Amino acid sequence: MSRSDQAFETLHYNDDGDIATVRLERSRINVRQLGELERVCAHLEDESKASLVIFRGASQGIDFADFDPKAGLDIHGFNKWEKLLRRIEQLEKVTCFFAEGDLVGGGFQLMLTCDVRSARAGATFRLPEVQMGFLPGMATWRLARYIGVGHARRLILRGDSVGTEEAMRLGLIDDVREDLDHADLRAHYRPATAVASALARRLLLESGETQYEDALGNLLAAQFRAISQSAFLENLKK
Amino acid sequence: MFDAQPRLLAIGTANPPERVRQEDLLERFRVEDPRIRSLFTSSHIKTRHLYLPEPGPNGAPQESQGQLLAKHKWGAMQIGPEAVEACLSQVGLTVRDIDHLVCITTTGFLAPGLTALLMKKMGFREDCSRADIVGMGCNAGLNGLNLTTAWAKANPGKNALMVCIEVCSAVYVFDNTMRTAIVNSLFGDGAAAVLVRAHPNDDQGAPVPHVLGFNSHLIPSAVDAMRYDWDDEAGKFSFFLDRDIPYVVGANAPRPVARLLAQHGLKKRHIAHWIVHSGGKKVVDAIKYNLGLTDYDVRHTHSILRDYGNLSSGSFLFSYQRLMREGKVRRGDFGIMMTMGPGSTIETALIRWS
Numbered sequence: 001m002s003r004s005d006q007a008f009e010t011l012h013y014n015d016d017g018d019i020a021t022v023r024l025e026r027s028r029i030n031v032r033q034l035g036e037l038e039r040v041c042a043h044l045e046d047e048s049k050a051s052l053v054i055f056r057g058a059s060q061g062i063d064f065a066d067f068d069p070k071a072g073l074d075i076h077g078f079n080k081w082e083k084l085l086r087r088i089e090q091l092e093k094v095t096c097f098f099a100e101g102d103l104v105g106g107g108f109q110l111m112l113t114c115d116v117r118s119a120r121a122g123a124t125f126r127l128p129e130v131q132m133g134f135l136p137g138m139a140t141w142r143l144a145r146y147i148g149v150g151h152a153r154r155l156i157l158r159g160d161s162v163g164t165e166e167a168m169r170l171g172l173i174d175d176v177r178e179d180l181d182h183a184d185l186r187a188h189y190r191p192a193t194a195v196a197s198a199l200a201r202r203l204l205l206e207s208g209e210t211q212y213e214d215a216l217g218n219l220l221a222a223q224f225r226a227i228s229q230s231a232f233l234e235n236l237k238k
Numbered sequence: 239m240f241d242a243q244p245r246l247l248a249i250g251t252a253n254p255p256e257r258v259r260q261e262d263l264l265e266r267f268r269v270e271d272p273r274i275r276s277l278f279t280s281s282h283i284k285t286r287h288l289y290l291p292e293p294g295p296n297g298a299p300q301e302s303q304g305q306l307l308a309k310h311k312w313g314a315m316q317i318g319p320e321a322v323e324a325c326l327s328q329v330g331l332t333v334r335d336i337d338h339l340v341c342i343t344t345t346g347f348l349a350p351g352l353t354a355l356l357m358k359k360m361g362f363r364e365d366c367s368r369a370d371i372v373g374m375g376c377n378a379g380l381n382g383l384n385l386t387t388a389w390a391k392a393n394p395g396k397n398a399l400m401v402c403i404e405v406c407s408a409v410y411v412f413d414n415t416m417r418t419a420i421v422n423s424l425f426g427d428g429a430a431a432v433l434v435r436a437h438p439n440d441d442q443g444a445p446v447p448h449v450l451g452f453n454s455h456l457i458p459s460a461v462d463a464m465r466y467d468w469d470d471e472a473g474k475f476s477f478f479l480d481r482d483i484p485y486v487v488g489a490n491a492p493r494p495v496a497r498l499l500a501q502h503g504l505k506k507r508h509i510a511h512w513i514v515h516s517g518g519k520k521v522v523d524a525i526k527y528n529l530g531l532t533d534y535d536v537r538h539t540h541s542i543l544r545d546y547g548n549l550s551s552g553s554f555l556f557s558y559q560r561l562m563r564e565g566k567v568r569r570g571d572f573g574i575m576m577t578m579g580p581g582s583t584i585e586t587a588l589i590r591w592s
Contacts, residue, residue, distance in 0.1 A: 046505060092530070199527065213280075221523035224485035 008036050015043070019182060020050040024057030029106045030066045031077070034084060041087050051191040053091060054180065055114065056098040061105025081106070082138055089113040089205065092198040094189045098180050099123040099173070105136065112142040115201060117173045118180060124161045125172060131159040145208055146171055192231040199226055243448040244390040244436040249559045250324025252317040253287035253428045253546065260284065260423065267412065268297025274419040282519040286426035286547040288407040289313045298412040303474045310346025310408035313427065318352065318403045319360050321429035329433060333360045337396040338389050339368040342382045342551045344375050344466065345405045352403055375464065376515055377579030378551040380452065380587055387449045390434045402552035403429040411469065411476045421477045424518055426547030430555035445569045447589035451501055455494035460486050460582035487578045488524020494586045495529060495574065502588055504572065511561055511573035512536060516543035516553045521578060567591050
């Protein structure tokens, strides 16, 4: 099941059949990295048996060196980026981000799509886009849902840098640790309950935008799928 | 040959002139049972087009089976021709240009069938071949499209016309039970006609879809879950919907879709447009959560349900029409059509715009 043979330039990808790890190896996000993350998503969607995906590393955000300032920036590139983030957010696997250093702009945006968020001591989080004259993508939407519009205003409008202690207080990250504990992650996110966990993730994602009646209809549809799974029926027998 | 694949060249729809809100029906037929009232008012459906009977002395209409069958016939001969006209006028054709006619209905049995009645009423050529598909329910539009496209492929350049005509108000039974109230609150009247032709010279103008293939899925264990059968007590045919069937259909939906995608070497993410039968809120929710579709993917399914109710076999063609009018489809886009109905069954078709 191991998959680390693919030629990637901007990241390192390894899938041991249980946990897939994507290590960001470029300090800034460029068109190439975006394309490679799309290829990783295709593998995770079509072939990978892993139940957990770990993104790790640090990122300084979009690399404008890739763009010709005279030609101006093309909005479709931004759309492509948002599509990638949504795709990661909707993967039928639990996603984890481990911040090993500073997450600026796009790197921070990527972390916000993940279910589990951890950081190494000293990591910082910052959205400098508005200070630079553009927008931090759908972080305006995601960040407000995590930490409330009040805090999101400060982080987005001022571009304040947030350390791990404040990030934990705001709920941006779950904990601060030297490294991820794979055994612990495995124990909490078992493949047997992958369908239930994927459905719960989807219902959580939709929680802010659905009326109660519609949400209840969605829950019942999802619940029927969950209780029809052999894994759930096996659990009942135990 | 890809370029001689059958294509959906035009679509036309029609409904009875009377458009009613759910609340209007409760008032008109003086429904007082709070459970039935809440079934109507809490529905995802807001309006429907119906051939409504006059209220009886106690409010509930008293139509005999004979009157219901007669309504099916004259109703079909109003909305059927309107849908055909709307379809053919878009491509500058008349009924004289049609070489093969397929009519689909479940809401009334009659012989000669709707094809013969439609040909007489509208003046089709006497040598137009025809087939009637009767009693297959909400999924029948794709069973019909499978045959229609096969005919078109075998007869390149010839025009095949498929017409779904459902007068659901001709299957209403008012007996104050939840069983019939569910049906009465859900189904609406409507007809949809689609022109199919396989011709390499059709590759011009706005994008229209090729029909690339079909995949079916029968759930024999749920054979009784949706049925239209005789009710001795009411002295009428009556439609029955099992309360679990939306979830069972949803749980089975990934199978035909997976087979259809695999047959064409595609993944789910390659599908840009989903044209799903507006069966009811629960079944659409179940399909969403089993196929991983978003509300955006099923926006037309929802809006057709809201505006027209469940139009049985023609519903998915109403959604298809909204998708085409929206103007977002691009050449090269793939779409999946999906209908569900008695059997219980799920029918799917893969289409691609070019």
